Every structure is written in structure tokens, then in C-alpha cells.
Amino acid sequence: MIQLLTPTYWKDYELIDCGDFEKLERFGNVILIRPEPQAVWSKALSPAEWQRLHHIKFKGRSATAGDWVKKDPKTPDRWHIEYKNNDVAIKFRLGLTSFKHLGIFPEQAVNWDYISGNIKKFKTPAPKVLNLFAYTGGASLIARAAGADTTHVDSIKQVVTWANENQELSGLKDIRWMVEDALKFVKREVKRGKTYNGIILDPPAYGNGPNGEKWKLEDNINEMMSDVIQLLDPEEHFLILNTYSLGFSSVIIENLIKNAFPKVSNLEIGELYLQATAGPKLPLGVFGKFYKNKS
Incomplete structure (x- = not known):
């Protein structure tokens, strides 16, 4: 049988919405808009809500590279998040890369x-x-x-x-x-x-x-x-x-x-x-x- 599986333990990550070839995600306290080629359907939330919620948006310059646009210049380029399940806990350093x-x-x-x-x-x-x-x-x-x-x-x-x-x-x-x-x-x-x-x-x-x-x-x-x-x-x-x-x-x-x-x-x-x-x-x-x- 083919299974469909999704994470269940994430506290520091949330997919808020996706559609129109984009996704709206929360990593820790930072909310980003990134391209998503799989999201061929329409967004569930309004454009105004996406604009209100996000802190940073990725805008492509080419097929492989782009720039991050911040609403507030003080939003960090790097930050940390944690993942914890019933067995272990680990931490990640996240960073804004030119390839999204x-x-x-x-x-x-x-x-x-x-x-x-x-x-x-x-x-x-x-x-x-x-x-x-x-x-x-x-x-x-x-x-x-x-x-x-x-x-x-x-x-x-x-x-x-x-x-x-x-x-x-x-x-x-x-x-x-x-x-x-x-x-x-x-x-x-x-x-x-x-x-x-x-x-x-x-x-x-x-x-x-x-x-x-x-x-x-x-x-x-x-x-x-x-x-x-x-x-x-x-x-x-x-x-x-x-x-x-x-x-x-x-x-x-x-x-x-x-x-x-x-x-x-x-x-x-x-x-x-x-x-x-x-x-x-x-x-x-x-x-x-x-x-x-x-x-």
C-alpha cells in the first residue's frame, strides 16, 4: 500500500499556505514566501493575508538564483530552530541563500x-x-x-x-x-x-x-x-x-x-x-x- 506521510512533531516549522507556485512558511519566528513549482492550485488565503504575514520574500533573478526582500531590514539573515521527537532533539542554523x-x-x-x-x-x-x-x-x-x-x-x-x-x-x-x-x-x-x-x-x-x-x-x-x-x-x-x-x-x-x-x-x-x-x-x-x- 502506498502511504502519504507528513511530519507530526514540528514546533518550529509550519506550512501556513501554498498555491500559485508559492509557499508561505514559518521557521521559528520568521515567516517567508518562497517559490514552489508543485503548488499549481490557487492559494487558500488572500494576497492581503500573505502580504500581512510574511517577513521575507524570495524573488528570482534567473532559474537558479534570486534575492531575498525583507519588509524590515532588521530581520536576521541567519537564525536557529530546533526539531524534537520522542527520541532526540537537534538544532539547525538556517540562512538565506541565493538559490532559495x-x-x-x-x-x-x-x-x-x-x-x-x-x-x-x-x-x-x-x-x-x-x-x-x-x-x-x-x-x-x-x-x-x-x-x-x-x-x-x-x-x-x-x-x-x-x-x-x-x-x-x-x-x-x-x-x-x-x-x-x-x-x-x-x-x-x-x-x-x-x-x-x-x-x-x-x-x-x-x-x-x-x-x-x-x-x-x-x-x-x-x-x-x-x-x-x-x-x-x-x-x-x-x-x-x-x-x-x-x-x-x-x-x-x-x-x-x-x-x-x-x-x-x-x-x-x-x-x-x-x-x-x-x-x-x-x-x-x-x-x-x-x-x-x-x-
């Missing part, structure tokens, strides 16, 4: 809950977790806070530096930081005979490694999955594959996982979304995940 991102994807909180919940159930002491395409480290922080020996892999040095800031802000330490092409890293770990109890993949549609390596989701994901499966500890494990690509469905994710791992158990597939306070549901990616505990 803030350093966090709030819908991923659903996957964070799955990570911490599985780690807490593991019988393996200090289970090893590998986070690929790891961005600013939400999943890495959650895994480390839950007690995992955590390796964080991303190809962009500045993003890994940001993730390390989030580690310090969260009062954590000893995450292993790797600035590397994810596929190359996985192949090397396979050759070394390494295994992990948890593996998290959130690959982009397109990307580049630190040495110019090219990543295209539909071209490379099958090879990646075939290699990644070899790294899973056979006795106790979990794996999450999450994608945000307009051409990918959860059925594609299911086929990829079953093709790479025919003996998979406890497989869940579905779609992540954010529930707007004003009513609409905003779809934000598809996932497949599974686990195995020691008997």
Missing part, C-alpha cells in the same frame, strides 16, 4: 523519526549509519543523537561545513565528515568490505561531485542501489531512499529496491507531504524504506 534554500527540508522529519526509532530498537551497540547526499545533516544529526556511529557524505564542502555547524549547535560530536562523490565513496566501501546498519539516500535529480563527477538520478540510481545493498549489515539494518523529482513515483522506488534486494522485508513506499494550516497538502517527494531487526 534555507538549509533544511522540513518534510524530511518523517524520515528522521524513522531513523531514530529504528536506531533505538537496534540490539547492535553503536550501530553504523551512512548518510549519502547528506546536505546540511538533518539525518546525520538525528542518527548521531540516537547513538549511531555516523558517516556523512556530500560533494559540496560548504554544505558539509554547514552540517558541522549544526552538529556543534546540537551539542553533538564525532560525526565522520566526507566531502566526496557519493557513488565513488560507496564503491570504495564495498571493496573494503564495510557494512552499515543504516543507510540513508536523498539524491538530487542532478548534481556534481567535487572532481566534476556527473550525477543524473535516472541514469545512476540503479547502479547506486545495487552497490548500496552490499553495504547493509545482513542481521540488523534499515534503509531509506528518498527522491524529489517530478518524474519519479513511489512505484519506481519500489521497483528499484526490490530489484536490488529481492529478499527485502518490511518495505514501505509512499509520498511525503506538508499539511498547510490553511488546508492544502503540498507533495514533496517519494520514499521507500525498510528495516530488519535481530531475532
Whole structure:
């Protein structure tokens, strides 16, 4: 059965409304308007209400870059928020980037809950977790806070530096930081005979490694999955594959996982979304995940 999942523990995040290719969001005490290509319907709230509520709006200059326009110049460019579930609590430093991102994807909180919940159930002491395409480290922080020996892999040095800031802000330490092409890293770990109890993949549609390596989701994901499966500890494990690509469905994710791992158990597939306070549901990616505990 295909599931529709949305975060339930967020206090510092709220999707207020979305529509007309925009979203109105609260991060802590700061309310922003950002572009959202999935929001093809009309807004639930009036334009006047959007104008009244927001503090900062992103205006694009090109397809990939833009500027933030503040109603009050004193509104900060950087601020902190917290995420807390029943198992752990972590903190993030957010910032206004020229490509509309803030350093966090709030819908991923659903996957964070799955990570911490599985780690807490593991019988393996200090289970090893590998986070690929790891961005600013939400999943890495959650895994480390839950007690995992955590390796964080991303190809962009500045993003890994940001993730390390989030580690310090969260009062954590000893995450292993790797600035590397994810596929190359996985192949090397396979050759070394390494295994992990948890593996998290959130690959982009397109990307580049630190040495110019090219990543295209539909071209490379099958090879990646075939290699990644070899790294899973056979006795106790979990794996999450999450994608945000307009051409990918959860059925594609299911086929990829079953093709790479025919003996998979406890497989869940579905779609992540954010529930707007004003009513609409905003779809934000598809996932497949599974686990195995020691008997």
C-alpha cells in the first residue's frame, strides 16, 4: 500500500499556505514566501493575508538564483530552530541563500523519526549509519543523537561545513565528515568490505561531485542501489531512499529496491507531504524504506 506521510512533531516549522507556485512558511519566528513549482492550485488565503504575514520574500533573478526582500531590514539573515521527537532533539542554523534554500527540508522529519526509532530498537551497540547526499545533516544529526556511529557524505564542502555547524549547535560530536562523490565513496566501501546498519539516500535529480563527477538520478540510481545493498549489515539494518523529482513515483522506488534486494522485508513506499494550516497538502517527494531487526 502506498502511504502519504507528513511530519507530526514540528514546533518550529509550519506550512501556513501554498498555491500559485508559492509557499508561505514559518521557521521559528520568521515567516517567508518562497517559490514552489508543485503548488499549481490557487492559494487558500488572500494576497492581503500573505502580504500581512510574511517577513521575507524570495524573488528570482534567473532559474537558479534570486534575492531575498525583507519588509524590515532588521530581520536576521541567519537564525536557529530546533526539531524534537520522542527520541532526540537537534538544532539547525538556517540562512538565506541565493538559490532559495534555507538549509533544511522540513518534510524530511518523517524520515528522521524513522531513523531514530529504528536506531533505538537496534540490539547492535553503536550501530553504523551512512548518510549519502547528506546536505546540511538533518539525518546525520538525528542518527548521531540516537547513538549511531555516523558517516556523512556530500560533494559540496560548504554544505558539509554547514552540517558541522549544526552538529556543534546540537551539542553533538564525532560525526565522520566526507566531502566526496557519493557513488565513488560507496564503491570504495564495498571493496573494503564495510557494512552499515543504516543507510540513508536523498539524491538530487542532478548534481556534481567535487572532481566534476556527473550525477543524473535516472541514469545512476540503479547502479547506486545495487552497490548500496552490499553495504547493509545482513542481521540488523534499515534503509531509506528518498527522491524529489517530478518524474519519479513511489512505484519506481519500489521497483528499484526490490530489484536490488529481492529478499527485502518490511518495505514501505509512499509520498511525503506538508499539511498547510490553511488546508492544502503540498507533495514533496517519494520514499521507500525498510528495516530488519535481530531475532
